[in-house]
Every structure is written in C-alpha cells, then in structure tokens.
Amino acid sequence: MSSSTLRSRTNLPTDPQHASPTTPSTNSANTLSKAKAPTLPAEDDTTPTRLTPLDILRVLAGLLLLSSTLSYFITGTSLTWNYRPAFTRPARIKAWLRGPLHLTDAQLSLYNGTDPNLPILLAVNGSIYDVSAAPHYYGPGGMYSFFAGRDATRAFVTGCFEEDLNGDLRGVEEMFVSEELLVGEREGGYSREEKRERKLRREREWRVARRRVEDTVRGWEALFDGGKGGRYFWVGRVEGGGREWVGGLGGC
Numbered sequence: 001m002s003s004s005t006l007r008s009r010t011n012l013p014t015d016p017q018h019a020s021p022t023t024p025s026t027n028s029a030n031t032l033s034k035a036k037a038p039t040l041p042a043e044d045d046t047t048p049t050r051l052t053p054l055d056i057l058r059v060l061a062g063l064l065l066l067s068s069t070l071s072y073f074i075t076g077t078s079l080t081w082n083y084r085p086a087f088t089r090p091a092r093i094k095a096w097l098r099g100p101l102h103l104t105d106a107q108l109s110l111y112n113g114t115d116p117n118l119p120i121l122l123a124v125n126g127s128i129y130d131v132s133a134a135p136h137y138y139g140p141g142g143m144y145s146f147f148a149g150r151d152a153t154r155a156f157v158t159g160c161f162e163e164d165l166n167g168d169l170r171g172v173e174e175m176f177v178s179e180e181l182l183v184g185e186r187e188g189g190y191s192r193e194e195k196r197e198r199k200l201r202r203e204r205e206w207r208v209a210r211r212r213v214e215d216t217v218r219g220w221e222a223l224f225d226g227g228k229g230g231r232y233f234w235v236g237r238v239e240g241g242g243r244e245w246v247g248g249l250g251g252c
Helices: 003-010 024-036 053-075 090-098 153-158 172-176 179-187 192-224
Strands: 101-103 121-124 127-130 233-238
Touching (some): 090 233, 121 153, 121 192, 127 192, 153 192, 172 192
Parallel strands (some): 101 233
Antiparallel strands (some): 121 127
C-alpha cells in the first residue's frame, strides 16, 4: 500500500458508528452532575407586596392635598379649614414675648383701634383680650366698636349697649329675679308665714340669678379666650375696680 493511500485514509471523516464508545464511568459522572444541578423555585405570584415608607408618604401627601382642596372649595379662602395654630399668628407670638399686660381703665381706652400701632383690646370681667384679628367688628366703624378699649362686662350681661358699657356687675342679677319678689321686698305688707315663704323663694331665685350671671360672663370669656387655635386671646388684667354681686340695679 502506497504512502498516498495511507494519507487519504487518515483524512477520512469519522463515522459515528465506528466512534469509540463512551466508557461507563464517564456516563455515570455526567448523570451525577446533571442530578446535582440546583433547580430554581418557581416565582409565586400570590406573594403580598409590602408598603415602603415612600408609599406611605405618597398616600399621606395625597390625603393632605385632597383635604386642602375640599377646604378651599367649601370655605372659599382657607386651605386648612380656617384653622390657624398659634405659631402662625405674629400677634400671639409678640404678646407671649411681651408678657401679661396690667392696665388701668384709662390705659385700656387707648387700645380702641384708633392708633394703628396698638392692638385692639377689650375686657370681660377684668380679663383683657386681643381682638385685633377682627378690626371690621371691633375697630373704628365696626358694629361692635363700642366694646373696644373698655371693660363692658355689664353690657355683655344686660344687652344695654348705651347705659351699661362698664365692668360694674353690682346688682345686675336683679334682671333674672321675678318682679313680684322685687316689689314685695320694697313694699312689704305680708304676714309672717307669707314672708317666710317669700324669703325662701327669694333666696332660691337669687342663687339661680347669680348663677345665670356667672354663666353668661363665663360664656363671653370663653368666646374671647379662643384657645390655641382661636382668633382672640387673653393678654392681661385690668387693674382696680372690684367686681361684686351686691347692690342695686341701674340698667336700661
């Protein structure tokens, strides 16, 4: 056989049927490697999604925006439902830094709104309140301007805005006592038993009358001492002029 024939045979393609068989040890190794290959678990689509802090902030911001929008459409002016905390009111901060005022009636009269450099003040039962937030009511030309710069507690109780613009409460409880008892006290002419019954009734009515006056005064104080979010606030006390529950009535 010539050398050329040998070279041609060596270049022949390998026949799969004549390929060398794989040894059993090699097949076992391949099988083990395939068996040991890790299998990734399938994704579970039912796993719940957790809220992140950013998601919570987004929800809160949306609720805040919705509340502000509704507040503006309902109130027409305010984004916070007409609520203004104390730290957003410069007048309150200034009054807090200044401290309580102690004014006489003459000094209080200067705070009636005519001086733009002074706040508008009024007093109820000796307590002074700042009402500068409502100059259209208590400032010059306002419908309640006669209350500014004075203690008009008696007028708040009686409703007499001409004669009773002062803080003297003596005898004001008589407006809550029946006229029959007042006339009887002044005229007399009753028997001993009648006097005893009238005395008990009079004492009962006077207690009720004093309580009604006190409740009326406390109601006005609560109105002007609006708390942390109110427009009006307490700033001091009126010096002098004690408040008593005795004496005669000189109303309108």
